[in-house]
Amino acid sequence: MLPADGSAGACAICAVVVNWNGWRDTLVCLNSLFALGGTSLRVLVCDNASTDESLAELDRYLRTRCGAWSSAPGEPGFAHPQAADGVLSVHLVRLPCNLGYxxxxxxxxxxxxxxxxxxxxxxxNNDVQAQPGALDAILAAHASVPHAGICGSVLMEWDAPDRVQGVAGIYRRCLGVGWHDKQLPAGNAVVRLALDYPIGASMYVSADYLDRVGPLDPGYFLYCEEMDWAERGRRLGLRPVVALRSRLRHKEGASTGSRGGVRNKSLLSERYGVINRLRITRKFWPHWLPVVWASLVVVILDRLMHGETQRARLVLRLMFAPSQWLGDARCEEAGDMTTEAHSRAGSGP
Structure with a gap:
């Protein structure tokens, strides 16, 4: 069984990192979390049924990074981190199948x-690298706003870390299209409130938010889940926030094979981009559904103009496959799963 934490778990923040066939990026992310210091942090890596060497490589890294290793038959192992940093424990949980983000x-x-x-x-996301102070800044921003809901971070370009990749999500309901605003406000502001949703690569939520709003909707699998979550919170009076001093470098599209903008979008991204813009519209703004559906014709024409016939056929097929997006986007509990858990637990504060 896991080591008893006493009251330590009640005061610690838990970082959840999703890995899917991306252990190299995940190691960079974990190293950045170990380097943060400050607020006590427990780290949980959820492996989404990777088919590469992720589990072996992550296990090897954690054994080396955490130092002394001990285990008993039939029980998870645990170890104390070598460095006296803010990370209390790191745990690796293997999911039985790919559940999406x-x-x-x-x-x-x-x-x-x-x-x-x-x-x-x-x-x-596993393809982020937290910059110094990122966690403390997101916690401070969240605490400073009454009725704060999801709190996001500012994402910086991976290859040009001084250039902003995205600050906040803006959503045009009449077309079912969202984009990332890259403009940082002038002055010394620490939070941004004018947004539709925080960018999902880095989100902080309180336990109270989970109790009131519920979990993410897993029906989206990929994309729109943060917009859905923020909208559900907003309708309960909880405001999405961006912590302007919480910064992370981000390899945009690394986990979906879509780095480099719309022209390099993978078929996986294309598929869920179409399905979920229709799904979320039907769920929250059904009066816009005919317009959003018709706007996909423009997407098809764009793909054809650029010689992307396979993607154009995919969009057309999905438009006329309502079973893909007319179902209720209900949250289904991810529980009752058999997880193979390997735990590296540090000492309490």
Whole structure:
């Protein structure tokens, strides 16, 4: 069984990192979390049924990074981190199948809440690198706004870390299209409130938000899950926020094979981009559904103009496959899963 944490779990933040065939990026992310210091942090890596060497490589890294390793037959192993930093423990949970980003985050949150009682969760893509002070800044920003909901970070370009990749998500409901605003406000502001949703690569939510709003909707699998989550919170009076001093470098599209903009979008990204713009519109703004559906004709023409006939056929096929996007986008609990958990637990604060 896991080491008893006493009251430590109640005051620690839990970072949940989703890995899928991306262990190299995940190691960079973990190194950046170990380097943060400051607020006590438990780290949970949810492996989304990777088919590469992720589990072996992550296990090897954690054995080396965490130092002394001990285990008993039939029980998870645990070790104390070598460095006296803010990371209390690192845990690796293997999911039985690929649940998508939202489903994997839900599974990680559920697992962590069964072990401890974290006061909040920092939800991260594996292809981010947290910059110094990123966690403390996101916690401070969230605490400074009454009725704060999801709190996001500012994402910086991976190859040009001084250039902003995205500050906040803006959503045009009449077309079902969202984009990332890259403009940082002038002055010394620490939060941004004018947004539709925080960018999903880095999101902080309190335990209270989870209790009131519920988990992410795993039906989206990929894309729109943060917009859905923010909208559900907004309708309960909880405001999305961006912490302007919380910065992370981000390899945009690394996990979906879509780096480099719309012309390099993968078929996986194309598929869920179409399905989910229709799904979320039907769920929250059904009066716009005919317009959003018709706007996909423009997408098809764009793909054809650029010689992307396979992608154009995919969009057309999905337009006339309502079973893909007319179903209720209900949250399904990710629980009752058989997880193979390897735990590296550090000492309490």
């Amino acid at each position: 939202a489903g994997a985050l839900n599974a990680g949150i559920k697992w962590a809440r069964e072990q401890w009682t974290p006061r909040g969760f920092w939800l991260l």
